[in-house]
Amino acid sequence: MKAILICAVLAAASLTGCAGLNANVHTANPSAALQGERTYTIARMPSQDAGADHPQFETMLHDELAKNGLVDTADKPAHYLLSIAYATRPAAVGVGTKDCAPGVCERSPEAPFSLFGGRAYQHTLTLRFFERSSGREVYKVSAASSDRDADPLHAMPLLVKSALAKFPFDAPPEWRVKLRTEKTGGVPEVVSVKPLQP
Template sequence: MNNPMECFVKTVLSICLLPMLVTLAGCAGVTTDVAATGALPAAASQPATYRFAPTPAQADAGEMLPYQALLSAGLAQRGFNAGTTEAARYLISVAWATRPADVKVVDGDCGAGCAPAGGPSLPWFGRPYVHTLTLRFFALPDGGELYKVSAVKRDRNADAREAVPYLVAGALARLPYAGAPQWRVKLKSPPNAGTTDHAPGMPEVLTVSPVDTQ
């Protein structure tokens, strides 16, 4: 038989925890943190053709990254078009990774309802993960690196494939991110996000703002 006091405590905790969960869910949003280095000339100044440079592991797998079509479409919208090996002006390498990480709630417009940045990990929310996508642009034919942009998404989903569309949208949202080294991109999920029938489309970019690092 359950202890009446234990039942009472569990009930109170459940009542108190539910508003906090709702508040955190409403505050979190979908964001990516973006860092960029180097300079990328405007695509309008001259033809911006490129080709991808897969790593040996990517080449062996026969796929550079999930939803590669999203990346190609996003680059095309910004004036970068896939070209042949001889015609390409840029070589673009793509690297992505997922790793477990401690919880780090990003400061935002949540007011007093959100947990502070760098707060403690709360195990009942699930294990936190960090997903990263890095694009590096190399000039051809000399091969010197001109530009690098990295997008990071934090969530509690171990499936890296679901994070890739947000990483692509974040990395390309304001390419080449001139004027500041770090940015925060707020995104809206595509209509079919979370479904398994079709690959999700590109998330909608809501805001792009530089991050004050001082």
């Protein structure tokens, strides 16, 4: 029982930021080099046009893409269409154990109690690049992080920095990005980018 409680406390501590900021990044088509002109136009869904937080998010994304040599052509024809998807949802916390009878130690979809007085949230961002001429997806990258803040705007700088920490990410497809912020609450800065061990 002590071991289970210690694991639960450690899991909660990592969500509160004691272990620092980090995000897991997954890529499809790793090692894909973006061929041709490095121009893009964002393909928005109607819900994103109406979303109050979307313009702020796009501004962050434009800045990071520009650092990687990509230019937003806005309404002019571009070589790539960029699809953006992001979400924030409650994260499930479970404790797995060995030597349990089937059905006795199964994970529940949500924690039965609130550790340290707050619920955990999972934030995700997915960027997909399509060739405008063919419609073919040439690169896809997703970043995910967890914290105790339900506001997606709070997680966006971390997700954008993580997803574009390497551009494009090469093989393998799974990476861990560690970041830090200044005490004044500035933009996150990438500390390390390492492949996740299988």
